[in-house]
Amino acid sequence: MSRALAAGCACGAVRFEVEDQFAYAHYCHCSQCRAATGSAFAVIAGIERAKLVVISGADRIEALEKHNGNRANRCAACGGLVFTFVRDALVEVPMGVLREAPRIRPSFHSFVASKAPWYEISDGLPQYPARAPRAAYGAASVALEPRRTALSPKSSRSEYARRLKRVFEYIDAHLDESIDLEAVAGVAHFSPFHFHRVFVAWMGETPGEYLRGRRLDSAARQLVDDAKSSVLGVALAVGFGSGEAFARAFKQRFGCATSSATTACPMETTLSSSPTCSS
Numbered sequence: 001m002s003r004a005l006a007a008g009c010a011c012g013a014v015r016f017e018v019e020d021q022f023a024y025a026h027y028c029h030c031s032q033c034r035a036a037t038g039s040a041f042a043v044i045a046g047i048e049r050a051k052l053v054v055i056s057g058a059d060r061i062e063a064l065e066k067h068n069g070n071r072a073n074r075c076a077a078c079g080g081l082v083f084t085f086v087r088d089a090l091v092e093v094p095m096g097v098l099r100e101a102p103r104i105r106p107s108f109h110s111f112v113a114s115k116a117p118w119y120e121i122s123d124g125l126p127q128y129p130a131r132a133p134r135a136a137y138g139a140a141s142v143a144l145e146p147r148r149t150a151l152s153p154k155s156s157r158s159e160y161a162r163r164l165k166r167v168f169e170y171i172d173a174h175l176d177e178s179i180d181l182e183a184v185a186g187v188a189h190f191s192p193f194h195f196h197r198v199f200v201a202w203m204g205e206t207p208g209e210y211l212r213g214r215r216l217d218s219a220a221r222q223l224v225d226d227a228k229s230s231v232l233g234v235a236l237a238v239g240f241g242s243g244e245a246f247a248r249a250f251k252q253r254f255g256c257a258t259s260s261a262t263t264a265c266p267m268e269t270t271l272s273s274s275p276t277c278s279s
Helices: 031-037 134-142 153-173 181-188 192-203 207-225 231-237 243-254
Strands: 004-008 015-019 024-028 042-048 052-056 061-065 071-075 081-087 090-094
Touching: 024 134, 031 042, 052 153, 153 181, 153 192, 153 207, 181 192, 181 207, 192 207, 207 243
Parallel strands: none
Antiparallel strands: 004 015, 015 052, 024 042, 042 090, 061 071, 071 081, 081 090
């Protein structure tokens, strides 16, 4: 299971997470990178666009169209570069904005013909006078053409919706099993801490509360559809450890006892299907 790396601009207005699955990393010595960083080179790592999610500050990002069609995204508050859309479905991240160390390390130097004359490269990595050949980019070499990709609060919300939809489907498919936070966070490709925070903000309840509610909804549906069902059997089938615990939770959620499930209980109008995520 890959972990998510925290990242953001210098002032903290823009924060994002990116999976620790970078396809390539390199030192870029082009004049633009040197001017943008104020250093001898930029250290850049590339990854699929879907593996980067903006946590906060999407509305604070300013996009700058570059002459080659790439789109550099900077924080409007501090001016710091946070990431750049460069190729079809790819994004490049300056490794200096990462708050945690990634597994990947830079493996080559590009645009060496433009390097600062006062800096000498001495690490033994391959050097290319201009852009490195496609093979140097590993799995990302299939992304050949530049593509404009807009970032907005809506696009980040769509990515959250896509990930949480997988979580809802996973939970519904494993209601009768023990489900821990780390496993569910892994389904969404978030760290457990960030997943818990995102889930509460999105759903208004904790993952544990949501799981309990889904188990009760599933059990109630079974009791409504089959009046001859064993209450204990249904309780165990959806992950409750005992009939007593199930009965207490059932009454708290639906306001009636399990014995009233097919008669006066108002739960018929409160049962819901798995939630949908709209973008």
